[in-house]
Amino acid sequence: MEHIVIIGNGISGVTAARHIRKLSDTETSSAQAKKITIISAETDYFFSRTALMYVYMGHMKFEHTQPYENWFWEKNNIDLKKGYVRTIDTHSKTLHFVDGDTLTYGKLIIATGSKPNKFGWPGQDLKGVMGMYHKQDLENLELHAPNNKLCKRAVIVGGGLIGIEFAEMLNSRNIPVTFLVRESSFWNGVLPDGESEMINRHIKNHHIDLRLSTNLKEIISDENGNVKSVIIEETGEEILCDVVGLTAGVTPNIDFLKDSGIETDRGVKVNRFLETNIPDIYAIGDCAEQHEAIGKRRAIEAVWYTGRMMGETIAQTICGNRMAYKPGHWFNSAKFLDIEYQTYGRVHSTKNKPDYEQHFHWKHDDDTKCITVAFDKNTNTFLGINTFGIRMKHETFDRWLTEKRDIDYIINHLAEANFDPEFYKKHEQDILATYTNQFKSAKA
Amino acid sequence: MSNKLNESMSLAKPEANNLSLKQKIAVTIGLIGLLIFALAIFNTNFPNKTLFLSLSIGAISLGTILFANDAYLTKMEGIKNDGVWFKSISSRGVLAWATGILLTGFYIILYFFPQYLGQTPSGEPNTGLISLFDPLSKLLNGNPASQWFVYGTLYTVAILVFGYKFMLKYRHNRYEQLRTASVMFFQLGFAFLIPEFMSRLNASPDYNLPYYDLKSMWPLNYYLFDSWSVNGLLSSGVLGFLMLMFGIISIFVISPFLTYKYGKRWYCSWVCGCGALAETAGDSFRHLSSKKLSAWKLERWLIHTVLVFSVLMTTAVIYTFLGSDPNKFWLTRSAFLLGVGILLTLVFSMTMIFKRHELGKDARYGAIGYFVVIAVLFIMHYTGTSDKIFLIKASHLRSAYGLYIGSIFSGVIGTGFYPILGNRVWCRFGCPMAAILGFQQRMFSKFRITTNGGQCISCGNCSTYCEMGIDVRAYAQKGENIVRSSCVGCGICSAVCPRGVLKLENDSMKGRTNANEILLGNDVDLMDLINKN
Incomplete structure (x- = not known):
């Protein structure tokens, strides 16, 4: 019976395990039989990393972030091993654990995810400085910021998705937050200006002290090695605080592979089949780096959905149906405090927009809803949509992207893609009127 | 930890x-x-x-x-669940237990x-x-x-x-x-x-008007066919007769029609009084319902047992009522039992013919339940005397139902235990009305909760805040629509979802529960391959 070992129990590794189990037998006599082991040092059971914030906010308990009940793994013959892999011996196909334990594998899937970036700021390893990625980060935060008596202010460094979630978490416990964003507007490397500016205002409406175009210079320690304050690069201002959240992106978590002979760069190098340079070793999820980027995608995509898709694909390869990773149209989602965000296809930020890409932007008067539709200004082909505060259907946009519909068609059929709850006010008429106003009159 | x-x-x-x-x-x-x-x-x-x-x-x-x-x-407007699991009242803390004991005590005193x-x-x-x-x-x-x-x-x-x-x-x-x-x-x-x-x-x-809550329907309103109730309605002249007719039409026409169009939510979370209290005063406890598979199994046994009990009890009550005055109605006892038998057979065979593939293993339990009820009807017919069936007085059956189900289950446990077991204990485990509406919702309704492609991040807010204990996430993360008999359509799963994945909808019956093993977003060839298998 072939032993499939997966390092990492996040969404990529667990999706792979589940699909391998579905496609394989557990009968030892069968040629198709597979023994599956998932290794993790972080937690006993799979949990949804994206839900960690809700545990701190008191919306859920940690157990609620676990999508499967604890009996699920044994029932499906998936072995779980808690341990930290120190090195891999690819010749003898053996994993060596920090505690001295070893485990041999037939095929190995590396799905170790990411770790938060640290850019060498002075004081970045003080007590009270943390990322927000692992379960241990959450426990650390509970220790340093249980309430606004023990944590009188927190400073978040880095204006991305984890940064704003971190700010929302602290805000839920009435802990004052200063949010340092390097860019001139929140996440405007990704979002077009109209959207980015709307989110700036929304952040401020939540009484979060948003500082744009602001960099961290250093973190100052008190006499006990705890955070005392941070110094702002531009102004030299000192901000007193008890917690510093570092959320300036993530990097593949692959330090343990250094001397293994497995080819790495920033991540584990893989081909389109998610195979590494060593036979029978694969890498999926955040830690995998494509030799060549697929389409307009990045070589490393640290997103929940891509991890899950790679897990689905690798299971086919492992079970005898060798298959390339071919992701479909790009999609993603997030929530900025009270504003939901979904994106389908490609919408570039104002500053990174290619020449051919033109935007149609509509914003509701209440300043919590807007959409941006990107299209090719030469051919009018629909390229993608960002939607804020209005839910839209994944399936519909996926189809429209495949059919290469033009912008007129999209705007006129927007109602078909609406996914808001029943009785919600509809905005399609207003959007159409704005569109007609902006473009038709200009053309005429 | x-x-x-x-x-x-x-x-x-x-x-x-x-x-x-x-x-x-x-x-x-x-x-x-x-x-x-x-x-x-x-x-x-x-x-x-x-x-x-x-x-x-x-x-x-x-x-x-x-x-x-x-x-x-x-x-600002938005989801307001901050600190729900930290507050004593909403996380089974001291306040919750104190409130639960007070409420339970109140119900015991009220009833007994x-x-x-x-x-x-x-x-x-x-x-x-x-x-x-x-x-x-x-x-x-x-x-x-x-x-x-x-x-x-x-x-x-x-x-x-x-x-x-x-x-x-x-x-x-x-x-x-x-x-x-x-x-x-x-x-x-x-x-x-x-x-x-x-x-x-x-x-x-x-x-001479009857006391009648028009929206309360049999079998939730289990006393509708009690002799005092029927006599009261009938003695109230045309209006009373119309109300009795309305009660019967509600059960057999209005309710199935509305449930077909909108799901059981039209009643359970828009009209029903029990649901009204659960959704308002009970809202702070909705996340306490158990999401375990074992709780779901218990739920299905318990609620259908109560349903069978209530059908038999009501049949027995009407049976003896008819007997007490044979000239009052055109309906005789045997005709009545035959009618009940035919109706149940009709429902059972239609379900088996059209929905057998959807039921799977449940079909066997359904069949057992059906034959038990039919057997009991036969026994009723052959052993029934003027006021006894299987040597038990129908009125005893009725008072047992009233005491154990009507008072203790729905009141003392159903509401008294809000702060400990969640706000829909009665609706989930006990209500025979919910069982009937749920059966129809599962088998023959346009209602479902739709999931949005591949957008689910398995965070668990939907499951946590489902008052009926449905593991909504289990469906959403597979891209499968949610068609569950217990769903009362409160819409909170959709509201708390941070990624806009869930939507309550009434749409055509076709393809109501389609699950893609490979979620939208991945390789088109792979999705085709999997969906073909």
Whole structure:
């Protein structure tokens, strides 16, 4: 019976395990039989990393972030091993654990995810400085910021998705937050200006002290090695605080592979089949780096959905149906405090927009809803949509992207893609009127 | 992580969950209102009952309204679940247990020892708490209050003031607001005021109106076919007969039609009084329902057992009723039993013919249940005497049902245990009406909860906040639509989803539950391959 070992129990590794189990037998006599082991040092059971914030906010308990009940793994013959892999011996196909334990594998899937970036700021390893990625980060935060008596202010460094979630978490416990964003507007490397500016205002409406175009210079320690304050690069201002959240992106978590002979760069190098340079070793999820980027995608995509898709694909390869990773149209989602965000296809930020890409932007008067539709200004082909505060259907946009519909068609059929709850006010008429106003009159 | 840290993972209590000054004042005002009730229970003789009753109900309402205003209107619109699992009242803490014990105690006294509330043998003036409600009762129906009047008033007040709170909490969500306005309307009008007014009209010799809550349907309203109820309706002339007819049409025509079009939510979370209390006063406890697979198994056994019990009990009651006066109806006992048998056979065979593939293993349990009921009908036919069936008096069956299901299950456990087991214990595990509507919802309805492609991040908010204990995430993360008999369509899973994945919809029956093993977003060839297999 072939032993499939997966390092990492996040969404990529667990999706792979589940699909391998579905496609394989557990009968030892069968040629198709597979023994599956998932290794993790972080937690006993799979949990949804994206839900960690809700545990701190008191919306859920940690157990609620676990999508499967604890009996699920044994029932499906998936072995779980808690341990930290120190090195891999690819010749003898053996994993060596920090505690001295070893485990041999037939095929190995590396799905170790990411770790938060640290850019060498002075004081970045003080007590009270943390990322927000692992379960241990959450426990650390509970220790340093249980309430606004023990944590009188927190400073978040880095204006991305984890940064704003971190700010929302602290805000839920009435802990004052200063949010340092390097860019001139929140996440405007990704979002077009109209959207980015709307989110700036929304952040401020939540009484979060948003500082744009602001960099961290250093973190100052008190006499006990705890955070005392941070110094702002531009102004030299000192901000007193008890917690510093570092959320300036993530990097593949692959330090343990250094001397293994497995080819790495920033991540584990893989081909389109998610195979590494060593036979029978694969890498999926955040830690995998494509030799060549697929389409307009990045070589490393640290997103929940891509991890899950790679897990689905690798299971086919492992079970005898060798298959390339071919992701479909790009999609993603997030929530900025009270504003939901979904994106389908490609919408570039104002500053990174290619020449051919033109935007149609509509914003509701209440300043919590807007959409941006990107299209090719030469051919009018629909390229993608960002939607804020209005839910839209994944399936519909996926189809429209495949059919290469033009912008007129999209705007006129927007109602078909609406996914808001029943009785919600509809905005399609207003959007159409704005569109007609902006473009038709200009053309005429 | 040690269990000790589990509450919030921290030893220090999160500061944000302390009450604000305004909230403390609001709680005090509300408690003063309750204090007046407590004093009344201990027979404090208030000089002006009208004044003190108004004061107490006013204080309770004002307290709740002020609390809700400060809790929600001071913040921006959005999901308001911060600290739910840290607060004592909503995380099975000391406050929750204290509230649960008080509520349970109240129900036990209400059902079994009303004399402690001041209920006296008929004719004598009320004392205690019940006498405090005399002025309101006289105003509405012309008679002194009873324990049920007190209960009905408190129940309605709770739905109205907590309904207000719920509407503020979800002021960004029109579905939630309309649904709450609807339950508030049906409770105040149909369940409370109209029956009281009808009863008032009866004081005049020109009227002889039945006491009837038009929205309460058999088998939730398990006493509809009791002889006193049927006799009462029939003795009320044309209006009473029409009401009995309306009751029967509700069961066999209106309800199946509406459930087909909108799912069981049209009743359970838009009309029903039990649902109304659960969705308003019980909202703070919705996340306490168990999501374990074992709880789901228990639910299916329990609720269908209650359904079978209620069908048999009602059949037995009608059977003996028919026997007591053979000339009263064209319907004879054997014709009635035959009718019941044919109806059940029809439902059973239609289900088996058209839906067998959807049922799987459940088909066997359904078949067993069906044959048990049919067998019992036969036994009834052959062993039935004038008032006994299987040597048990039908009236005993009826009172057992009333005691164990009607009082203990739906009241004492169903509502008393809100703060411990969640707010829909009765609706999920016991209500025979929910079982019937649920069966239809599962088999023959346009309603489903749709999932949005591959957008689910398995966070678990939907499952956590499902009051019926449905593991919504298990479906959403597979891209599978949710078609479950227990879903009451409250819409909270959709509201709390941070990624816009869930939507309650009425659409065609075709392809209602399509699951893609490979989620949207991945390789098109792979999806085709998997869906072909």
